[in-house]
């Protein structure tokens with residue numbers, strides 16, 4: 451079945467009883483009674499699927515996990531309280547039986563860098579950074595460091611570089627490095643990293659999969675090799691999503707493919723409009739034939755679907771000019787998140803990349819005049835009209 455079909459069917463409506471709810475209810479119970487103690491014994495022993503305690507498993511979470519597994523592939527999933535909780539959990543599951551070291555993509559979500567440096571670093575997990583768009587550099591660092599895991603995003607933030615996941619997976623698997631891919635920006639509509647050889651895939655479902663800016667959440671999708679570890683560590687450490695969030699996320703996921711298609715089309719139209727604008731210095735969007743990863747984009751992303759994020763630089767503008775531009779937007783929402791139904795704008799210099807040292811920002815190509823748009827599902831004419839009035843041509 452196609453992804454659009456699975457997005458509205460998987461996980462739901464499978465109880466063997468005569469009345470079946472069309473949507474999985476929110477199961478607000480911390481624990482379950484099993485009338486047959488021998489059965490409870492099998493559930494505790496993990497010999498039988500069942501529910502005993504919500505930190506181990508909850509029917510609403512379980513339905514969401516089945517849904518995401520259907521969309522991403524893999525052997526199973528774990529719903530977590532946030533994208534960051536999911537990332538931390540995936541890293542721990544990957545490193546449990548491996549060297550306690552991570553090679554991380556240089557272009558990555560700011561909090562992911564902090565997770566590695568400030569949270570995991572003090573516990574002895576070492577991190578090295580590499581430009582994952584330079585395959586020779588990736589091969590070299592994997593050979594030298596033999597890291598336990600390599601962590602990267604399918605589409606990077608905010609400059610929208612696209613890594614050669616297939617080649618990188620091959621390099622990781624040639625050694626014994628686990629490949630963890632944060633697929634938040636791409637969603638399973640654009641890329642399914644498990645099919646390209648990733649061991650673990652992570653989502654912040656707060657973004658495109660939830661899609662409505664009302665629910666924080668994350669997911670770890672696992673291959674067969676790591677699934678028992680992912681679930682066992684979670685039963686103890688309990689980074690799990692709450693059932694209400696699982697319900698809302700599942701409700702969001704049903705329309706994600708429709709929303710994402712619209713967001714991709716709107717983003718592509720906006721990128722074209724921005725390129726033709728005299729005050730715009732540069733536009734970052736993967737549909738560009740001159741994109742540095744154009745060949746990888748052609749190979750890995752579906753034709754016409756290049757994501758809902760567009761970044762651009764405004765000519766000669768410094769921070770105060772950017773502030774004035776942002777303050778004059780009327781429709782576009784100034785918010786730090788992304789992937790919602792409404793268009794959002796962010797100034798990476800003062801927000802997502804605020805704490806990145808100046809030198810590193812330079813190396814990453816993050817400039818003061820860079821603006822990042824998360825394009826929503828509105829009529830694209832209205833988004834353009836708002837940008838037009840906030841950024842006059844003269």
Ligand SMILES: *Cc1c(COP(=O)(O)O)cnc(C)c1O
Pocket residue numbers: 532533534535559561562603607632634635653654655656657666667668
């Ligand atoms: C937002 C985001 C995260 C963190 O997710 P939370 O749900 O905010 O914890 C991780 N990775 C990427 C790419 C993100 O955009």
